[in-house]
Amino acid sequence: RQPVAVIGAGVAGLAAAARLAVAGHPVTVFEVSGSFGGKMHQFDLPGGYRFDAGPSLFTLPQLVDDVFRLAHREPSDYFRYERLDPITNYFFADGTRLAAWADSQRFAAEVEQKLGTPAAAVTQFLGRSGKAYDATAGTFLHKSLHKAGTYFSPETLKAVAALPSLGLTGTMHARHEKAFANDPRLVQLFDRYATYNGSDPYQAPATLSLIPHLEHGIGAFYPEGGIYAIAQSLHRLAEEFGVKFRFNEPVREILTAGNLVTGVRTDQDIYDFGLVVSNMDVVPTYRQLLPQQPAPERTLGQPRSSSALIFYWGVAREFAELDLHNIFFSADYKREFDAIFQEKTVADDVTVYVNITSKKTPTDAPAGHENWFVMVNVPHDEGQDWATLAAKTRRVVLAKLSQALGVDLELLIKAEKVWTPPGIAADTSSFGGALYGSSSNNALAAFLRHPNFSGRLPGLYFCGGSVHPGGGIPLCLLSAKIVAELIDN
Numbered sequence: 236r237q238p239v240a241v242i243g244a245g246v247a248g249l250a251a252a253a254r255l256a257v258a259g260h261p262v263t264v265f266e267v268s269g270s271f272g273g274k275m276h277q278f279d280l281p282g283g284y285r286f287d288a289g290p291s292l293f294t295l296p297q298l299v300d301d302v303f304r305l306a307h308r309e310p311s312d313y314f315r316y317e318r319l320d321p322i323t324n325y326f327f328a329d330g331t332r333l334a335a336w337a338d339s340q341r342f343a344a345e346v347e348q349k350l351g352t353p354a355a356a357v358t359q360f361l362g363r364s365g366k367a368y369d370a371t372a373g374t375f376l377h378k379s380l381h382k383a384g385t386y387f388s389p390e391t392l393k394a395v396a397a398l399p400s401l402g403l404t405g406t407m408h409a410r411h412e413k414a415f416a417n418d419p420r421l422v423q424l425f426d427r428y429a430t431y432n433g434s435d436p437y438q439a440p441a442t443l444s445l446i447p448h449l450e451h452g453i454g455a456f457y458p459e460g461g462i463y464a465i466a467q468s469l470h471r472l473a474e475e476f477g478v479k480f481r482f483n484e485p486v487r488e489i490l491t492a493g494n495l496v497t498g499v500r501t502d503q504d505i506y507d508f509g510l511v512v513s514n515m516d517v518v519p520t521y522r523q524l525l526p527q528q529p530a531p532e533r534t535l536g537q538p539r540s541s542s543a544l545i546f547y548w549g550v551a552r553e554f555a556e557l558d559l560h561n562i563f564f565s566a567d568y569k570r571e572f573d574a575i576f577q578e579k580t581v582a583d584d585v586t587v588y589v590n591i592t593s594k595k596t597p598t599d600a601p602a603g604h605e606n607w608f609v610m611v612n613v614p615h616d617e618g619q620d621w622a623t624l625a626a627k628t629r630r631v632v633l634a635k636l637s638q639a640l641g642v643d644l645e646l647l648i649k650a651e652k653v654w655t656p657p658g659i660a661a662d663t664s665s666f667g668g669a670l671y672g673s674s675s676n677n678a679l680a681a682f683l684r685h686p687n688f689s690g691r692l693p694g695l696y697f698c699g700g701s702v703h704p705g706g707g708i709p710l711c712l713l714s715a716k717i718v719a720e721l722i723d724n
């Protein structure tokens with residue numbers, strides 16, 4: 236088995252490194268920062284608060300387990316998780332509150348009681364989403380879409396042909412409007428799933444309306460100790476299989492000779508490798524590490540996904556009405572997404588996501604306190620005045636949450652940190668600070684993502700949220716699986 240260099244220790248880089256090492260490759264991971272995790276890192280704030288910096292919603296945990304099973308290890312020796320119930324607490328702008336229970340029947344009954352839409356309409360919608368997911372996921376997510384074998388396989392043709400009969404044409408929002416015509420709050424609830432890959436429900440294709448099935452059909456989960464435990468467990472497995480981690484050592488160039496990859500250059504040394512996997516965002520991979528190579532401009536020019544403004548707050552009180560995941564909706568969702576995707580700014584009224592891991596991991600905050608991860612979806616960085624936008628949004632968020640919870644929230648904040656799109660870009664080398672690479676705002680987006688391999692340079696592979704099949708923890712893990720399989724098959 237040939238030695239492999241992996242550039243970046245994000246979740247996909249860790250999973251790719253572990254998979255390749257298990258398969259017998261000597262693997263070296265180069266990481267610019269001092270530790271692993273990338274967007275999935277953790278940090279502490281003074282006063283005893285721990286935070287997961289980035290991802291907080293976790294589905295398809297079996298994709299993590301798969302890596303341990305591949306290594307013939309018992310997943311629960313490395314990584315444990317619980318299924319969430321309720322999944323999310325929703326607070327609508329008109330004051331209505333709703334709990335999204337894990338069980339679809341119970342969730343549907345809650346919708347009927349709180350919003351008035353018959354329970355049967357909800358269970359039917361979720362049931363259809365499940366069927367459509369089963370019919371399409373294998374094709375669109377689990378394999379490289381860009382190999383002729385996948386493109387023209389009978390399964391792909393069958394999956395594409397099935398889309399109209401599964402109701403998966405048109406936009407996501409249109410599909411939800413059709414299903415729940417008289418219930419704008421329920422439409423808003425389901426439209427929100429477009430943000431799971433940084434897209435706009437008013438443009439994104441109806442195929443994205445399969446995402447709720449992940450939570451309500453398969454489940455939403457919380458890893459013991461927080462999301463960072465995913466990165467920790469994969470790092471531990473990788474080390475056990477001999478992966479070498481070179482932290483604080485950014486790759487400056489991917490070396491080539493003719494059309495062959497020959498290694499990587501860092502400030503410390505030149506290393507020979509015939510196989511290189513980039514877990515770095517694909518745009519800077521081409522612009523910074525392969526400046527002499529022609530770049531796939533059409534692919535790199537695809538519109539970016541949204542980014543986020545995150546306020547990490549140590550809060551000196553406990554709130555019984557809140558749980559791990561809480562959403563406070565804006566009054567005008569269309570306005571909010573137009574601001575993000577058309578005007579590239581932040582609306583005056585925003586939907587606020589509050590994630591509190593101390594609800595599940597009490598040591599994440601001192602007794603009687605909570606650690607709040609408060610996130611607003613915003614456009615990717617195009618040079619906006621983020622200091623002004625962050626200050627304005629902070630005021631809006633404080634007013635909204637204070638009103639909904641009947642407190643003066645600002646007085647309770649004992650520690651604070653803010654992460655802006657330029658900060659996300661600088662800390663993780665993600666182009667424009669986009670959370671999920673390119674957006675999925677058109678029907679062809681899945682096909683226009685960068686493949687998991689280079690067509691020009693055999694030996695060069697790509698994993699992570701900016702390439703196929705997309706951003707978010709499960710898809711990043713699938714990209715690592717696809718890359719490991721492409722290398723060895």
Ligand code: FAD
Pocket residue numbers: 242243244245246247248265266267268271272273274275288289290291292293484485486487514515516543545659662663664665670671698699700701706707708709711
């Ligand atoms: P990244 O995390 O992007 O890591 C890439 C790594 O490469 C970094 O460690 C970087 O330092 C390193 N690197 C870059 N350049 C170089 C170089 N030249 N040399 C060496 N190393 C380099 N997903 C979900 O599933 N659920 C969520 O709830 C969710 N919420 C999110 C909220 C936020 C605020 C953010 C930021 C992301 C969120 N995501 C969520 C998305 C998810 O975090 C990402 O899709 C995923 O973690 C990206 O992993 P990755 O493997 O692509 O690598």
